[in-house]
Amino acid sequence: MTVTAEMLEEGKSVPVPILHQSIEFTKNFMLMCHHSKEEDTLFPALERNGMPTESGPIARMLFEHKIARELSGKLEESAKKYLRSNDPGDLIRDIRTYVEHVSSHLTKENLRLFMMADMILKGKSDEVNRDLAASERSTLTELGKSRSHYEELVNNIESGLAPSQ
Secondary structure: OHHHHHHHHOOOOOOHHHHHHHHHHHHHHHHHHHHHHHHHHHHHHHHHOOOOOOOHHHHHHHHHHHHHHHHHHHHHHHHHHHHHHOOOHHHHHHHHHHHHHHHHHHHHHHHHHHHHHHHHOOOOHHHHHHHHHHHHHHHHHHHOOOHHHHHHHHHHHHHHHOOOO
């Protein structure tokens, strides 16, 4: 998405399919699969093993998931506006805000939450990982998609935005 913002800042247009695929990935994979499998599986497992949900890391992650959903909605609206008006201002701002939020969020997950989860769920990781995978599969089934669809989507986005040689 950063490349998309840079292209727009340089006055280049973004191919419509790439923009649609980026929005789909943001809404369906990041929000529906990534966040929901944490909310439906990981956080309850942590809570059952003593981590509070009303404060601390889980509360923070839930708050940040809410912000990500709001930012994703703004991103979708500014993309629609860009496609109608060809004015990239709001879309650039919303991409930058979303990317900054998600980058910060993933850093917290990787460097704090997941490390704490490893300690708290020691000896239960196989069970939790099975549950996480099942949650993701269930969400993808509801969406009528597969993980490979989203992996291909990312590849399409990257190749569609690759600078020409």
